[in-house]
Amino acid sequence: MDLHTSVPPTRLRTFAAGPLPVLVAAALWGTTGTAASFAPADPVSIGAATMGFGGLLLLALAGRSALTAARAAGPGLLLLGALAVAVYPLAFYTSMALAGVAIGTVVALGSAPVFAALLERWADGARLDGRWALAAALSVLGGALLITGGSREGGGDGSVLGVLLGLLAGATYVVYSWVAGRLMRRGHGSRAVLGALFGAGAAVLLPVLALTGGGLLRSTTGVLVAGYLALVPMGLAYVAFGAGLRRTPVRVATTLTLLEPLVAAVLGVVVVGERFGAQSWLGMALLLAGLVLAGTRRP
Known part of the structure; x- marks a missing residue:
């Protein structure tokens, strides 16, 4: 079958320019929990190092254009985005430490579509179409099955607090994504916008790292893990995410x-040695179906 007759070129270009970079970023972010598990440090210092150093990297890549984007954003919007950037990693990594890598990840990312829909509906008056609703429902259901079907230990106050922090991470992730998208639609480049937001967020996170990161920075393994998290899931992934967010x-x-x-779940099986039953694999299939449905939406 001729590919050009079965899939319209416009659809392919739209997917490559928008959803594909977002998916690449998400795949790189999925390595954070496994990588962080090797670091001999508390989750607060890991989160502060990851987005603190990563924010400086994004600011350096943006150069002067980040200052232009920051001025255009104004103090209110810039402060909102920077605070969301600063809170997100602290909540996210602590959530994974308390509730488990998979649970923390699924709660944070699984709640994000709901928070995003509510924010866009309230702030932008966006209409929610049925295709997005079905994609989000399949993805969230798949994530829930993935977690409840796993063989992880958990429970107690730590897991409850971990879930609550995962929700906070999901909400703050949506806020800084919304701020970034808003600035990009005003005509600013993705690197400039992310450099401005994450550079401002780094100004908050690096003092936190100075207070909590002694154990992380004194260990060779800790430095290597922090370097990987800052360069790959932060630097490279957010460049891809910013590029995709301009058209998504x-x-x-x-x-x-x-x-x-x-x-994160696949890495848990392959690298960490976690086991998943049939329910969890069904959850992965539903999650993938939701992603495909959302990623192939009509332009």
Whole structure:
């Protein structure tokens, strides 16, 4: 079958320019939990190092254009985005430490489409189409099956707090994605916008790292893990995410990033040695179906 007769070129170009970079970013983000598990440090210092150093990297890549984007954003929007950037990694990594890598990841990313829809509906008056609703429902259901079908130990106050912090991570992730998308639609480049937001967020996170990161930075393994997290899931992934966000609505982008817990679960099986039953594999299939449905939406 001729590919050009079965899939319209416009659809392929739209997918390659928007959803595909978001999916690449989500896959790289899915490695964070496994990588962080090797670091001999508390989750707060890991989160502060990851997005603190990563924010400096994104600021350096953006150069002067980040200052232009920051001025255009204004103090209110810039502060909102920077605070969301700063809170997200602290909540996310602590959530994974308390509730488990997969649970923390799925709660944070699984709640994001709901938060994104509510924010876009309230702030932008966006209409929610049935295709997105079905994609989000399949993805969230798949994530829930993935977690409840696993063989992880958990329970107690730590897991409850971990879930609550995962929800906070999902909400703050949506806020800074929305701020970034808003600035990009005003004509600013993705590198400039992410450099401005994450550079401002780094100004908050690096002092946190200075207070909590002694154990992380004194260990060779800790430095290597922090370097990987800052360069790959932060630097490279957010460049790809920013490029995709220019052509993808926030509610769709946050649905696509549900690929992250799928990658995290697979790495848990292959690298960490975790085991999953039939229910969990069904959850992965539903999660993938939701991602495909969201990623192939009509332009």
